[in-house]
Amino acid sequence: MTHTQLEAALSSAERRHATLIERIRYQGSGVTLQEISLASDAVLQAQRMLAAARNEEHAVPFDIGFVPEAAAPSPSLLQSESAAALVFGAMEILPDGIRKPVGCATVELELCSVTKFGYPNDEALSGHPLSGKGLEAYGIFEVINSSWLEALANQNRVSFPNTPRSSQRHFILTFHDSTFECVARSLRGTVTDEPAVESCARVFSRLFGTGSL
Incomplete structure (x- = not known):
């Protein structure tokens, strides 16, 4: 994947995570802990992939x-x-x-x-x-x-x-x-x-x- 594609993937993962957090905050239900955990993991994985592609330091x-x-x-x-x-x-x-x-x-x-x-x-x-x-x-x-x-x-x-x-x-x-x-x-x-x-x-x-x- 190109840097642009990796940046887009990170933005998408961040939006998904933010949406779930907002649903919990304002609706109080309908979102499981596993969904939040998976969304958070997706953001972290996207961060790592982008940093690795840029040859930057990152935590795994x-x-x-x-x-x-x-x-x-x-x-x-x-x-x-x-x-x-x-x-x-x-x-x-x-x-x-x-x-x-x-x-x-x-x-x-x-x-x-x-x-x-x-x-x-x-x-x-x-x-x-x-x-x-x-x-x-x-x-x-x-x-x-x-x-x-x-x-x-x-x-x-x-x-x-x-x-x-x-x-x-x-x-x-x-x-x-x-x-x-x-x-x-x-x-x-x-x-x-x-x-x-x-x-x-x-x-x-x-x-x-x-x-x-």
């Missing part, structure tokens, strides 16, 4: 079997110079768009070299540079064509001019009250039914060499 879902809880995931970051992990309340997304709690998640960041954690929250996520390019709240994403990876390489080239673009990857996790970003080789996640404080203690033991995940 990174599936590890769960996503952050929408209401109060209470994420905790545990990090040393050589390892990092997140612990938070998790949910799975069912086919009809409903999110089901699955327990306390641990996401280990393999060969993590840098992290950012804090602003923006879900209400300010529209101000994030990747808003409108596939990023949404309460999800886990990989950034394609990441400008952050290029910036890190350029920073290293000050002392090491032949530094290649990093083979690591840029990931984003969007929470209710915060956003987490990192550069790492990959993510791997597990879910348990143990309290968050126990998961944090176990991860702390792993990071500082007194146990294992």
Whole structure:
């Protein structure tokens, strides 16, 4: 598809989504959660396709079997110079768009070299540079064509001019009250039914060499 066709497809998806939202707002019925979810997914997919065609950075879902809880995931970051992990309340997304709690998640960041954690929250996520390019709240994403990876390489080239673009990857996790970003080789996640404080203690033991995940 041409850029013009992709732009038209995005506009059509946005109109469809807006129409459904208006129907809920003014009619209060006649629209299912699954319809809203599918319309939102169509907008995000159209955003990603257009950004990819333009060779721009964009966010795509990174599936590890769960996503952050929408209401109060209470994420905790545990990090040393050589390892990092997140612990938070998790949910799975069912086919009809409903999110089901699955327990306390641990996401280990393999060969993590840098992290950012804090602003923006879900209400300010529209101000994030990747808003409108596939990023949404309460999800886990990989950034394609990441400008952050290029910036890190350029920073290293000050002392090491032949530094290649990093083979690591840029990931984003969007929470209710915060956003987490990192550069790492990959993510791997597990879910348990143990309290968050126990998961944090176990991860702390792993990071500082007194146990294992």
